[in-house]
Amino acid sequence: MKLENIVEPLLLWYQDEKRILPWREQPSFYHVWLSEIMLQQTRVEAVKGYYTRFLTELPTIESLAQVREEKLLKLWEGLGYYNRVRNLQKAAKIIVEEKQGIPPHTYDELLKLPGIGEYTAGAIASICYQEKVPAIDGNVLRVMMRLMNSNRDITLPKTKKELWNEMLPILPKEVGTFNQALMELGATVCVPNGKPYCSKCPLQSMCQAYVFQTTDQIPVKTKKKERKVEQKTILIFCNDKEVALQKRNHTGLLAGMFEFPNVEGWISKKEVEEFTRKQGLEPLKVVELKYSKHIFTHVEWHMHGFLVKVEDTCMNYEWVRYQELEEKYAIPTAYKTYKDVIKELEK
Ligand code: SF4
Known part of the structure; x- marks a missing residue:
């Protein structure tokens, strides 16, 4: 042609x-x-x-x-x-x-x-x-x-x-x-x-x-490398008015973005309580949250989450008022399931 x-x-x-x-x-x-x-x-x-x-x-x-x-x-x-x-x-x-x-x-x-x-x-x-x-x-x-x-x-x-x-x-x-x-x-x-x-x-x-009836075979694409799977536990530390955020590294995935505190791997409720105390916070109530998955180009996050009610704040995180979180902070979509929990708390 x-x-x-x-x-x-x-x-x-x-x-x-x-x-x-x-x-x-x-x-x-x-x-x-x-x-x-x-x-x-x-x-x-x-x-x-x-x-x-x-x-x-x-x-x-x-x-x-x-x-x-x-x-x-x-x-x-x-x-x-x-x-x-x-x-x-x-x-x-x-x-x-x-x-x-x-x-x-x-x-x-x-x-x-x-x-x-x-x-x-x-x-x-x-x-x-x-x-x-x-x-x-x-x-x-x-x-x-x-x-x-x-x-x-x-x-x-x-x-x-x-x-x-x-x-x-x-x-x-x-x-x-x-x-x-x-x-x-x-x-x-x-x-x-x-x-x-x-x-x-x-x-x-x-x-x-x-x-030539080849539309189902064309275009030819070599298979992409399989995505890496990472397990994470997301922690929503919140007191009456505020929620804890941390900033990601300045390089790599979601560089410099705010996110909820999290740890590698899936940890138990007991381990969440221990982790919370290590941050200088007393866990008043720990509630397990929904599983969530987010797919990036090269990696998949498989997440479990916990809502951890605390009384105070600590130095390790930035504590943000619920309303401010909605109006001023851009939280990556990967955390949507857990951000929605905060919206419920506001009500
Ligand atoms: S839709 Fe695509 S495959 Fe079908 S006739 Fe047009 S260019 Fe060819």
Whole structure:
């Protein structure tokens, strides 16, 4: 098949079928950048609300550069992968402090900003500045491999690089629209899980995977390494008004985030009481909480929890009023089950 033949039908299809999404209304640098960063690892439906709330609070790159980290993390609470928003702010500071508030306009310059990789640079450069570069995400890789009936392994950087070179010559002058159309086709028609909706596809007549009936075998992906499983016991130390929090290390998973105190492994009620006393707290009542599991990219947390009623506070933790926890502190979603217990205490 000739790859350039996909351009026209795809553009026509996108014109009629594209979803109405808030970041498509005014595709400025800030809007496209923010949406692309939010959409990494997160579903479109989940992002919509966050995107609107974020822009209401921080409507400009300047306001993003200046906002306190606490508030920034609170706006991101629930989206996870917090390095994304930290990098967003780092890049905003560079734009404001070193570039007089003017964002870079080219793919190569965009790549120099923290948190902007090849895909995001391609998306911004093509959508905002019509630079003729591809934007290859998982959706595009899948669609293109199916169109060509190619057995290349899409987890290999080499495959992405090859595809980049194959796509460069076919990019039309409406490159931003073309890139978005390909991604949209991958998100809504040539879907990743389950059967693609080939009968609704504008490219069906030229799709080689459709002809050879290999859509269930393509794209080819090597299996990811198995995730490490970690067991943890989460401890909700609370007195009448406050709950104990601690800050995670500044590097690694959930770097620098607040969390509930916890210990490695699953420990018994008796061991919880002993641990509590070691922190200088007297356990008045210990209640076992629900089991909970959270899956990160490379690790799974299997958690048991205890609510430990105490009378006082101690130096080892930061003691936060219940209401403050809700309003000011961003607690990672991994702890949601245990955070919900605090909401019950407030009632
Ligand atoms: S015909 Fe089917 S497999 Fe081919 S691109 Fe369209 S949806 Fe994907």
